[in-house]
Amino acid sequence: MSIEDDLTVAVDGHLKSTTLPIQAALTxxxxxxxxxxxxEYQLRxxxxxxxxxxxxxxxxxxxxEGATDWPLDLTGGGRVTVRVSRGDGLTxxxxxxxxxxxxxxxxxxxxxxxxxxxxSATKGLVRDDGEILLFPIKDSAQAWIGRQxxxxxxxxxxxxxxx
Numbered sequence: 001m002s003i004e005d006d007l008t009v010a011v012d013g014h015l016k017s018t019t020l021p022i023q024a025a026l027t028x029x030x031x032x033x034x035x036x037x038x039x040e041y042q043l044r045x046x047x048x049x050x051x052x053x054x055x056x057x058x059x060x061x062x063x064x065e066g067a068t069d070w071p072l073d074l075t076g077g078g079r080v081t082v083r084v085s086r087g088d089g090l091t092x093x094x095x096x097x098x099x100x101x102x103x104x105x106x107x108x109x110x111x112x113x114x115x116x117x118x119x120s121a122t123k124g125l126v127r128d129d130g131e132i133l134l135f136p137i138k139d140s141a142q143a144w145i146g147r148q149x150x151x152x153x154x155x156x157x158x159x160x161x162x163x
Contacts, residue, residue, distance in 0.1 A: 005087045007058075011036070012080045019087075026050050026058065033082060037075045046072070046082070058084060066092050096152045100126070102141035105134070115141040 007025035010017040015032040018025070030050035034043065049057050049070075061068040067085035074080065100117050103125070107113030114134040117126040125132045126144075135141040 008085045010083045022055055038072050039075060042072050062086055092152045093149045097149045100145045102138050117141050
């Protein structure tokens with residue numbers, strides 16, 4: 001696997017969320033992390049991940065959900081979180097949740113029609129076996145979206161378990 005998209009990187013309180021090509025993102029992140037008051041062990045680990053020039057470890061971390069966080073303990077007390085994610089910074093589950101929107105269809109009376117789900121990727125209504133999926137109430141449509149989000153998370157965790 002190779003990351004061709006940009007990465008979004010951030011460090012709580014030290015680097016605002018920034019989207020850059022992978023090498024530039026890792027360089028920017030490493031420059032920020034190496035200035036943090038962290039212990040030698042954490043510094044060496046972060047150097048291997050961010051400062052070595054090898055993108056394979058990051059690619060493995062991002063293979064599932066597309067995002068990962070590393071909490072770092074500061075030597076003077078406190079903690080910061082280093083965040084790395086693909087593209088827009090959303091996890092696969094968040095991207096799925098944002099993709100679908102419940103939409104009420106026309107009924108005989110205003111507000112009486114069934115609910116369908118708009119897919120922003122295709123710009124159309126979600127279909128199953130060629131038929132538009134219809135739900136009697138909005139909560140049912142939202143539950144369908146929730147199942148898709150959960151399924152995306154399940155697939156991501158299965159992918160990581162297979163490594």
